[in-house]
Amino acid sequence: MRMYDLIAKKRDGMELDAQEIAYIIRGYVKGDIPDYQMSAFLMAVYFRGMTEQETLIMTNEVAKSGDMVDLSAIKGIKVDKHSTGGVGDKTTLIVAPIVASCGVKVAKMSGRGLGHTGGTVDKLESIPGYRTNLSQEEFFRVVNETGLSVIGQSGNLTPADKKMYALRDVTATVDNIPLIAVSIMSKKLAAGSDCILLDVKTGSGAFMKTLDDSIALAQEMVKIGENAGRKTVALITDMDTPLGNYIGNSLEVIEAVDTLNGKGPEDLTTVCLHLAANMMVLAGIGTLDACLKKAQNAIEDKSALQRLIAMVEAQGGDASVIKDTEKFAKARYMYEVKALKDGYVTKMDTEKCGIASVLLGAGREKKDSPIDFSAGIVLHKKTGDAVKTGDVLATLYASDEKLFVAAEEEYRNAVTIEKTQVLRNPLIYARITKEGVEKNDI
């Protein structure tokens, strides 16, 4: 077999078989296939797509390229959750403690921020002392003792995806449905949970900008999960506006704690209750309505907050910052972005909001750049809100005043103020199961 012929086959729109896909993935991980040939192959996939069968085979190959985690040492049903990435998306910090307090185990490996999107591992590391690099034994022990653990990806989870993702990032081949499905689902299959809930974001801050593409991605991923014997459901949720009001690492932990105290913003709280309820349905706890009630109770009686505190303590973190979020280290400087005219916020380019936060130091400019945990943005006006000249649209936080210049410009470009009020988008557009697409308007 020659890589040259396989590139040409995909370039000409033909279907690759299992042996050919195995040759490509294994050869690339071993280093036998160079980056320039893999780049050409990925670009051919970008334009020609992959059949359902090819996507399935490639997902399994990528999953098997490293460790396949065996979670059988953890008692009970394990449910994983994955978000396709967004701005202000701190849902894992809220949803995992809720479902753990309702008896569902969460053994979750999360990622770091990517481009304009934040990552749960970075957010958790803003808690002083919190360890995201537990050994497998420690990971299992924390889940068995507290019901949940969130850590970074182990060194040898899906090495093929790590290599391919880095290449896609620099060859303009990230935003492609089969390639995203392979990337996400290979990690989920390797991570070993029994059930998977996918939070597929849609809108200006998501990788998938249109609802149709988001539904197509969700359907592809649900098929892969079910085919691999994992119960899989996807919710399509809005990312045309940042989720909640806080963007940035410790800022998002603070908002997650507020939400677990019953004082979170309505959009974030609603999305989290539905994500949590769907995870519980997957675990066989009850109907969607019953699970929604359980999730609400877990916030009201603070049992979910207690789970978060237990996990933080078990992973070496200083839980005093969770018990009193005023104790989080504060950014040295703050700057208010004020409205220059009257009207209504009619649009927030959410990718630009994320970039503004990166420019303040909350995300990475380059792969290994350090992160400023206290940097970020607090939003005071969101899509649909009325504004008057001089109203504060957002407060920016940074450790270096010079960063405000570029961040303010980016943020102002992100926010459109017009004369006529618009309605906010739904928060949850659809629920995708193996049975099909249920349209929602929540």
Ligand code: URA
């Ligand atoms: N998240 C992933 O893990 N992979 C992708 O390809 C896109 C988003």
